[in-house]
Amino acid sequence: MKVLVLNGPNLGRLGRREPGVYGHTSYNELVELCIDWGRELGYDVEVRQTNHEGDLLDWLNEAADEHTPVVLNAGAWTHYSYALFDACAQLTAPLVEVHLSNPEQRPEEFRHTSVVTPHAKAVVVGKGVEGYREALQSL
Numbered sequence: 001m002k003v004l005v006l007n008g009p010n011l012g013r014l015g016r017r018e019p020g021v022y023g024h025t026s027y028n029e030l031v032e033l034c035i036d037w038g039r040e041l042g043y044d045v046e047v048r049q050t051n052h053e054g055d056l057l058d059w060l061n062e063a064a065d066e067h068t069p070v071v072l073n074a075g076a077w078t079h080y081s082y083a084l085f086d087a088c089a090q091l092t093a094p095l096v097e098v099h100l101s102n103p104e105q106r107p108e109e110f111r112h113t114s115v116v117t118p119h120a121k122a123v124v125v126g127k128g129v130e131g132y133r134e135a136l137q138s139l
Ligand code: DQA
Pocket: 009, 010, 011, 073, 074, 075, 076, 077, 078, 098, 099, 100, 101, 102, 103, 111
C-alpha cells in the first residue's frame, strides 16, 4: 500500500533548525527512516517536503483522488491555514497528524490550535522523529 508522508514549511532544515526543539536528525535521515519503517509495515512510503502551501494542497488533493493514506506534519500551516483544513476534510483514506515537538505545550498561543486535528485519525506529538514511526503504525 502506498503512503504519503507530507512535510510543510521549514522541515527541510531538520537537524539544523532549532535542534533543541526539533532534534539533530536531518531531513534526509528522516526520509530514510520513514521509508524503512514503512517497509517493515508493508507500506510503500513516499516522503515529501515543501515550503510552498500550494504544493501541499496539490499533494493532499492527489491523496484524495488516489485514496492514499497520509502522515502529515504541516508545520506552522497546521495552526492557521483554512485551505489546509479543507484539503484534509476531503480525504477518504486515513490521515495521521504528527509533530516533532508538542505544540500544545509550547509557549506561543498560535501553536495551540490545529486545523488538521479535526480530520485526523490519530495525532502524535512530542516524540521527535520516532513520532513518524508511531504515525505510520497507527495508519
Ligand atoms: C511542528 C510544530 C509547529 O508548531 C511548527 O510551526 C513547525 C514544526 C513540529 O513538528 O513540532 O514547523 O509542526
